[in-house]
Amino acid sequence: MRDIAVIASAQIPSERRSDLSEIEMVQKVVTGAIEKSGIDRRAFDFWCSGSADMLCGRPFSFVSALDAIGAWPPIRESHVEMDGAWALYEAWLKLQSDPGLHCAIVYCFGQSSLGPVPDILATQLDPYYETPLWPDSISVAAIQARALLDGGRYTERDFAEVAVENRRRGKSNPNAQLTGDFSIEEAMSGPYISSPLRKHYCPPLSDGACAIVIASREKVDELGFAAPAWIRGFDHRVEAQSLGVRDLTSSASTQLAGRRAGARGDSLDVAELHAPFAHQELILREALELGGSVSVNPSGGALAANPIMVAGLLRICEAAGAIHRGEAKRALGHATSGPALQQNLVCVMEAN
Amino acid sequence: MSESSAEILTAPYRLKYSYKRTTGPVIGRFLTDLRDGKITGVRRPDGAVMVPPREYDPETGEALSEFVSLPDTGVVTGWTWVAEPRQLHAMSTPFAFATIQLDGAHTGMLHRVVAPDESVMRSGMRVRARWAAERVGMITDIECFVPEESA
Numbered sequence: 001m002r003d004i005a006v007i008a009s010a011q012i013p014s015e016r017r018s019d020l021s022e023i024e025m026v027q028k029v030v031t032g033a034i035e036k037s038g039i040d041r042r043a044f045d046f047w048c049s050g051s052a053d054m055l056c057g058r059p060f061s062f063v064s065a066l067d068a069i070g071a072w073p074p075i076r077e078s079h080v081e082m083d084g085a086w087a088l089y090e091a092w093l094k095l096q097s098d099p100g101l102h103c104a105i106v107y108c109f110g111q112s113s114l115g116p117v118p119d120i121l122a123t124q125l126d127p128y129y130e131t132p133l134w135p136d137s138i139s140v141a142a143i144q145a146r147a148l149l150d151g152g153r154y155t156e157r158d159f160a161e162v163a164v165e166n167r168r169r170g171k172s173n174p175n176a177q178l179t180g181d182f183s184i185e186e187a188m189s190g191p192y193i194s195s196p197l198r199k200h201y202c203p204p205l206s207d208g209a210c211a212i213v214i215a216s217r218e219k220v221d222e223l224g225f226a227a228p229a230w231i232r233g234f235d236h237r238v239e240a241q242s243l244g245v246r247d248l249t250s251s252a253s254t255q256l257a258g259r260r261a262g263a264r265g266d267s268l269d270v271a272e273l274h275a276p277f278a279h280q281e282l283i284l285r286e287a288l289e290l291g292g293s294v295s296v297n298p299s300g301g302a303l304a305a306n307p308i309m310v311a312g313l314l315r316i317c318e319a320a321g322a323i324h325r326g327e328a329k330r331a332l333g334h335a336t337s338g339p340a341l342q343q344n345l346v347c348v349m350e351a352n
Numbered sequence: 353m354s355e356s357s358a359e360i361l362t363a364p365y366r367l368k369y370s371y372k373r374t375t376g377p378v379i380g381r382f383l384t385d386l387r388d389g390k391i392t393g394v395r396r397p398d399g400a401v402m403v404p405p406r407e408y409d410p411e412t413g414e415a416l417s418e419f420v421s422l423p424d425t426g427v428v429t430g431w432t433w434v435a436e437p438r439q440l441h442a443m444s445t446p447f448a449f450a451t452i453q454l455d456g457a458h459t460g461m462l463h464r465v466v467a468p469d470e471s472v473m474r475s476g477m478r479v480r481a482r483w484a485a486e487r488v489g490m491i492t493d494i495e496c497f498v499p500e501e502s503a
Contacts (some may be wrong), residue, residue: 040370067411096468112384116438118438119436119438119440122440122476126404127488128375128379128383128404128467129379129461129462129491130462130491131492132491132492133440133441133449133463133464133492134438134440134441135462136438136440139432139434140449142432142434143449143450143451144430145432146430146431146432146475147429147430150430150475150477191437193447194432194433194434195432195433195435195470196432197432234469239408240411241364242404242406242410242459242462243430243451243460243462244429244451244453244459244460244461244462245402245406245410245454245459245460246410251451301448348425
């Protein structure tokens with residue numbers, strides 16, 4: 001495998017409703033990441049983006065985002081209708097498969113303010129068996145949360161602790177949206193959205209964007225970059241789509257992706273987990289066998305800021321950032337997609 | 353162009369999918385049977401019955417074709433109570449989304465459960481399908497499931 005590192009990233013603060021257009025959001029994060037990388041804009045060998053047309057209800061809306069990046073002279077470019085973490089996977093694969101390519105930029109954007117996200121996400125379910133009933137994404141997550149409670153290994157208090165902890169840690173993240181010192185009791189007495197999920201156990205609705213730059217060892221040496229986050233393992237796995245055929249209380253795909261990426265839970269300093277709903281962090285911690293010494297979601301995670309199509313790549317940006325700042329030697333970024341943790345991606349990074 | 357010939361040409365434009373798609377031999381069979389008031393599952397190589405049926409085994413990818421008739425009763429294996437239905441739920445009163453394992457099946461089917469209130473709901477409760485008066489070959493031909501004792 002070729003040595004490829006994350007060398008820079010940029011994001012804009014998540015907000016409930018951004019005044020920026022999608023194009024303006026992309027322009028800010030792409031320019032920010034390029035400036036930090038020190039690479040000339042025209043020198044990028046590959047560009048890849050992640051977003052979802054279903055959010056604004058306009059086909060090929062990702063094409064207009066190209067206005068923000070200046071696609072002249074012609075560039076090599078691709079897009080995934082997924083969270084940006086999967087766009088990063090494509091870019092990493094592109095650099096792995098062609099030794100003539102040395103750097104790529106990946107960006108993603110999403111505005112939850114454009115429409116009713118819980119309903120829009122019902123369209124990712126089975127179109128014949130499930131979507132006609134419009135099971136919103138909160139209800140789907142709630143069925144999973146109930147299964148976890150029925151399993152007897154966790155109680156609602158565990159959900160509350162995850163929510164309170166993430167929002168407390170999010171206070172030191174200037175890009176987070178919903179942060180603060182909430183009490184367990186406050187969380188456990190909040191209103192239900194879909195029982196057993198109370199408001200506190202659900203993510204905020206966020207608008208946001210981020211961008212990330214990866215480079216080969218040759219490029220890193222040429223730039224003299226001091227603290228690259230070397231990608232040592234990268235894998236993603238998917239489970240069956242229908243909710244009734246898999247065990248919702250565990251995450252076989254996270255476990256498999258983690259093993260194939262060489263995660264080794266006890267060897268990590270930082271793990272950024274994409275768990276939009278509090279109970280999902282408990283499932284992911286188990287699947288990745290994270291030991292007590294691992295710092296989980298120092299950024300506050302998706303419970304503190306959840307820009308749709310962005311929150312997964314943000315986890316990798318945050319994990320890489322901990323290595324860039326010298327706070328971690330070995331860090332993991334995780335992203336999820338699909339209903340109730342159906343598909344999961346794990347990226348393991350190490351310092352020099 | 354002379355003024356007399358300045359006729360504005362118009363053509364109808366309707367945004368639509370100008371094709372039909374088939375639901376295939378397995379999903380189509382299930383939906384057609386629903387229209388007839390019957391529930392059909394499919395057997396996996398290990399003997400487990402999956403309903404709603406899939407064309408392929410979710411674990412191995414093997415093609416599946418052995419159909420199995422199932423009763424319209426079963427147990428709730430997972431659920432959530434929706435106290436305030438969203439507009440698209442098309443429900444005027446609180447209800448549950450639930451996974452229901454029909455008697456004789458080994459997997460759950462996502463559907464609605466209509467019960468007097470949340471306190472009635474629990475995993476393991478027995479339910480029975482309430483069929484829609486008019487059936488068209490959609491999952492909503494089962495209007496909802498209701499607690500068996502009240503069916």
